[in-house]
Amino acid sequence: MNFVEINxxxxxxxxxxxxxxTSFSVKKGxxxxxxxxxxxxxxxxxxxxxxLLLADSGSARISEYDIFKxxxxxxxxxxxxxxxxxxxxxLTVEENLAFFATIFGxxxxxxxxxxxxIYVQIEPFKDRQAGKLSGGMKQKLALSCxxxxxxxxxxxxxxxxxxxxxxxxxxxxxxxxxxxxxxxxIVSTPYMDEASLCDRVSLMQEGKIMQINTxxxxxxxxxxxxxxxxxxxxxxxxxKLRKYHNNSNVFLFxxxxxxxxINEINKDDLKMYLKNNGHANVxxxxxxxxxxxxxxxxxxxxx
Amino acid sequence: MDKEKAITVKNLVKKFGNFIAxxxxxxxxxxGEIFxxxxxxxxxxxxxxxxxxGLxxxxxxxxxxxxxxxxxxxxxxxxxxxxxxxxFSLYEDLTVYENIRFYGGIYGLKLKDIRKRADELIQKLxxxxxxxxxxxxxxxxxxxxxxxxxxxxxHPKIVFLDxxxxxxxxxxxxxxxxxxxxxxxxxxxxIVTTHYMDEAEYxxxxxxxxxxxxxxxxxxxxxxxxxxxxxxxxVFIQLARKAKQQ
Amino acid sequence: MKKFIGFVKKExxxxxxxxxxxxxxxxxxxxxxxxxxxxxxxEIKNASIxxxxxxxxxxxxxxxxxxxxxxxxxxxxxxNSEQEIHEAFRKGKIKEVIVFEPHFSEKLKKEGTAKIxxxxxxxxxxxxxxxxxxxxxxxxxxxxxxxxxxTQISLITPEVRMLYNSELKGAYLFVPGIIAMLLMLISxxxxxxxxxxxxxxxxxxVLLASPLNPFTVIAGKVTPYLMLSFIDACLILLTGYFxxxxxxxxxxxxxxxxxxxxxxxxxxxxxxxxxATKSQQAAMLISLVALMLPTILLSGFIxxxxxxxxxxxxxxxxMPPKYFINIVRTIMLKGGNLSTLWSDTLILAGMSIFFIxxxxxxxxxxxx
Numbered sequence: 001m002n003f004v005e006i007n008x009x010x011x012x013x014x015x016x017x018x019x020x021x022t023s024f025s026v027k028k029g030x031x032x033x034x035x036x037x038x039x040x041x042x043x044x045x046x047x048x049x050x051x052l053l054l055a056d057s058g059s060a061r062i063s064e065y066d067i068f069k070x071x072x073x074x075x076x077x078x079x080x081x082x083x084x085x086x087x088x089x090x091l092t093v094e095e096n097l098a099f100f101a102t103i104f105g106x107x108x109x110x111x112x113x114x115x116x117x118i119y120v121q122i123e124p125f126k127d128r129q130a131g132k133l134s135g136g137m138k139q140k141l142a143l144s145c146x147x148x149x150x151x152x153x154x155x156x157x158x159x160x161x162x163x164x165x166x167x168x169x170x171x172x173x174x175x176x177x178x179x180x181x182x183x184x185x186i187v188s189t190p191y192m193d194e195a196s197l198c199d200r201v202s203l204m205q206e207g208k209i210m211q212i213n214t215x216x217x218x219x220x221x222x223x224x225x226x227x228x229x230x231x232x233x234x235x236x237x238x239x240k241l242r243k244y245h246n247n248s249n250v251f252l253f254x255x256x257x258x259x260x261x262i263n264e265i266n267k268d269d270l271k272m273y274l275k276n277n278g279h280a281n282v283x284x285x286x287x288x289x290x291x292x293x294x295x296x297x298x299x300x301x302x303x
Numbered sequence: 304m305d306k307e308k309a310i311t312v313k314n315l316v317k318k319f320g321n322f323i324a325x326x327x328x329x330x331x332x333x334x335g336e337i338f339x340x341x342x343x344x345x346x347x348x349x350x351x352x353x354x355x356x357g358l359x360x361x362x363x364x365x366x367x368x369x370x371x372x373x374x375x376x377x378x379x380x381x382x383x384x385x386x387x388x389x390x391f392s393l394y395e396d397l398t399v400y401e402n403i404r405f406y407g408g409i410y411g412l413k414l415k416d417i418r419k420r421a422d423e424l425i426q427k428l429x430x431x432x433x434x435x436x437x438x439x440x441x442x443x444x445x446x447x448x449x450x451x452x453x454x455x456x457x458h459p460k461i462v463f464l465d466x467x468x469x470x471x472x473x474x475x476x477x478x479x480x481x482x483x484x485x486x487x488x489x490x491x492x493x494i495v496t497t498h499y500m501d502e503a504e505y506x507x508x509x510x511x512x513x514x515x516x517x518x519x520x521x522x523x524x525x526x527x528x529x530x531x532x533x534x535x536x537x538v539f540i541q542l543a544r545k546a547k548q549q
Numbered sequence: 550m551k552k553f554i555g556f557v558k559k560e561x562x563x564x565x566x567x568x569x570x571x572x573x574x575x576x577x578x579x580x581x582x583x584x585x586x587x588x589x590x591x592e593i594k595n596a597s598i599x600x601x602x603x604x605x606x607x608x609x610x611x612x613x614x615x616x617x618x619x620x621x622x623x624x625x626x627x628x629n630s631e632q633e634i635h636e637a638f639r640k641g642k643i644k645e646v647i648v649f650e651p652h653f654s655e656k657l658k659k660e661g662t663a664k665i666x667x668x669x670x671x672x673x674x675x676x677x678x679x680x681x682x683x684x685x686x687x688x689x690x691x692x693x694x695x696x697x698x699x700t701q702i703s704l705i706t707p708e709v710r711m712l713y714n715s716e717l718k719g720a721y722l723f724v725p726g727i728i729a730m731l732l733m734l735i736s737x738x739x740x741x742x743x744x745x746x747x748x749x750x751x752x753x754x755v756l757l758a759s760p761l762n763p764f765t766v767i768a769g770k771v772t773p774y775l776m777l778s779f780i781d782a783c784l785i786l787l788t789g790y791f792x793x794x795x796x797x798x799x800x801x802x803x804x805x806x807x808x809x810x811x812x813x814x815x816x817x818x819x820x821x822x823x824x825a826t827k828s829q830q831a832a833m834l835i836s837l838v839a840l841m842l843p844t845i846l847l848s849g850f851i852x853x854x855x856x857x858x859x860x861x862x863x864x865x866x867x868m869p870p871k872y873f874i875n876i877v878r879t880i881m882l883k884g885g886n887l888s889t890l891w892s893d894t895l896i897l898a899g900m901s902i903f904f905i906x907x908x909x910x911x912x913x914x915x916x917x
Contacts, residue, residue: 037472038443050758052916071914072760080758086751090566091559102555103761129566135344145755162469164343165500165536166543190470191499193536205472234505235484251477254504254534255523292473299474 089131136167556769
């Protein structure tokens with residue numbers, strides 16, 4: 001049975017439609033990613049799930065509880081980490097943790113086993129005020145606070161935004177661990193590369209879900225032909241490639257340009273074209289798409 | 304090669320009490336270069352950026368920005384640079400046009416010039432329909448592009464971008480980088496910080512800071528080669544990990 | 550209950566981790582009362598008065614010189630007729646006129662009593678009251694001294710007339726007023742700010758998503774500030790008593806209980822404000838403009854309610870500080886007890902219950 005079930009949830013703020021008939025389900029013990037840029041509707045969706053907002057229409061449940069009728073029950077079983085850092089900056093690490101334990105009617109001691117793995121990392125700073133922690137540490141503390149009452153499900157809104165690459169990796173390692181302990185996790189992120197760390201992801205854009213699948217299947221579903229092109233003058237390469245064919249997309253990807261098209265493109269023709277336009281030393285290779293390629297393609301299809 | 308230098312930094316040290324935020328930094332940035340600043344939270348990027356913008360005085364070192372001394376000529380520096388950050392950039396309760404006019408005014412441009420250039424800019428960004436809309440009502444991606452355009456509106460020699468693309472969708476993010484390339488090709492020097500490691504690879508050179516020191520400074524391709532890594536993300540993680548173990 | 554204690558503990562940390570605010574909260578009451586107190590006593594030292602002596606004999610001259618040598622008064626102009634009194638007041642040069650009736654010493658000798666009229670400009674009631682009190686005291690003193698000398702019963706009856714504000718009541722008006730003002734400020738402002746701060750920082754989102762019920766949150770927010778405000782009330786009373794000799798004639802326990810009631814009322818107002826605002830700035834502005842100004846202007850603290858236009862008098866009736874100031878004045882200065890104050894107390898209690906019910910109802914269990 002699905003642990004979380006969302007049916008046709010919609011939400012508008014005035015004339016702005018934040019969520020459009022969103023539906024998906026999450027299995028028990030799954031690590032589910034909601035991936036999309038700002039304004040995709042991730043935060044709205046999470047606030048509805050955590051009973052902080054009422055949906056305009058549609059229904060949802062977590063475990064056997066309805067998010068509208070049984071909101072008190074849901075607040076007991078959900079561990080929620082909002083998008084902004086939302087702990088008390090003037091309280092120490094330990095005081096924050098103790099406070100969140102008490103408001104859920106438990107103690108640090110009672111659930112220490114659960115948070116042990118994170119807590120040993122932040123323990124050296126336990127007398128430091130939360131406002132003075134580094135970004136990565138803050139997020140770990142916030143995660144501990146969300147976990148302290150032994151929730152059945154974690155709902156984490158962009159926990160890795162603004163955090164450096166190393167701390168991000170450590171954070172995902174922790175999420176993996178909690179998933180293995182049987183906790184269901186729904187996590188959102190604007191970083192496309194983090195999709196591969198989830199069991200399943202939903203790609204969102206402007207209030208709509210473009211696709212839900214495992215990261216591998218999303219990549220397998222990618223239809224266009226995709227080249228990876230490198231040249232000495234990347235800026236000019238972009239300009240020239242954009243003029244080459246109508247039904248194509250040209251995007252920078254690290255040190256290369258990803259050139260995709262639904263039409264058949266002959267690699268040698270393309271090479272010749274670029275050579276004639278002042279790019280003698282170009283390398284063109286067929287490449288496997290990343291989640292970001294898929295996202296870009298889906299966005300293009302939706303427009 | 305004798306390239307014109309936009310920024311020279313020699314033995315920059317910045318201390319806050321006992322804490323050394325910048326530990327003896329030395330580097331140059333060339334004119335028209337896209338120079339990336341990478342580092343973990345708290346590695347000292349922001350401190351360096353503030354010193355280069357003339358917002359904060361270094362403890363010691365010789366620093367020259369756009370030909371001006373950071374100790375004595377901060378006002379001249381401010382006239383010759385542009386700044387944009389993810390957090391603060393434009394006024395949400397002003398319209399698109401009013402924002403442009405306001406920033407033009409700050410840098411002492413003539414109203415006639417402002418009008419003309421604002422119209423050009425609005426057209427170029429495709430914002431004609433929302434010219435008189437409040438900024439709060441337009442999508443984030445457009446705002447970020449507008450914020451960048453405003454930061455280079457007065458034709459500064461150098462523009463500082465502090466995590467300019469956080470949370471922006473992948474298409475807009477790339478359009479944004481197109482604009483950065485355009486600006487660089489016009490001779491504007493770009494200093495940018497980011498947490499997206501693929502963006503680090505768009506830079507001409509990057510400088511990776513760890514615990515207040517410069518751990519590596521080179522072209523992305525060379526760094527990837529040196530550290531035998533698959534991409535910049537690996538390079539970054541290797542360097543930052545090393546620092547943690549020490 | 551554990552949740553509540555945990556919450557109060559957290560609030561306590563917030564308060565002590567912000568020593569600057571805490572200092573202001575403790576030092577402000579004392580600073581305010583010293584300021585008000587000294588501004589008023591200073592003026593009395595050099596008050597200009599006029600003397601209209603219809604009799605101009607031995608005794609009136611003696612009394613005049615006693616008054617003028619007391620150090621509180623200085624003679625501004627000699628006044629020769631009743632008409633000149635009003636003129637002098639209108640020019641604003643003098644604050645008090647002392648009138649001796651004709652044949653003063655003759656009457657005193659024959660009838661054993663004579664009259665002195667003290668006319669004060671009560672457009673500033675505090676000062677007028679203090680001046681007349683001083684004058685009366687000096688005259689009574691003199692009267693006593695001649696009584697003992699001559700062993701015959703003689704009385705000089707000073708008759709006080711307040712001009713422009715005839716219904717003046719009680720001295721030391723400022724102490725009850727300051728108590729009301731500061732309790733309102735600290736209680737309402739601080740609670741509304743501390744709740745809106747949680748909204749601004751996003752911590753409210755986590756609290757809402759937790760099983761905490763609204764009542765625990767509100768009670769947890771109120772308790773620390775209730776204690777802090779109560780300490781302030783005591784500080785004001787102590788400063789008033791030791792520095793300015795403001796007495797507490799009635800029951801001190803009743804007075805403190807009424808203070809608690811008023812604090813509770815102000816706290817519930819603060820919570821009500823915070824349910825309607827999203828930012829600390831807005832909460833502060835509303836607290837200052839919507840609470841402080843009425844507390845100062847529409848409560849009888851500075852301007853007597855009786856002299857206001859009818860509309861404002863009705864408006865005063867819905868201002869909680871009006872009742873509180875009245876209660877405090879009655880207890881401190883007149884020694885009144887609950888049997889005379891039950892209606893005011895009941896009104897205050899009713900207002901508190903009303904505000905707390907509205908704010909619990911308005912407290913949102915979700916984000917807007």
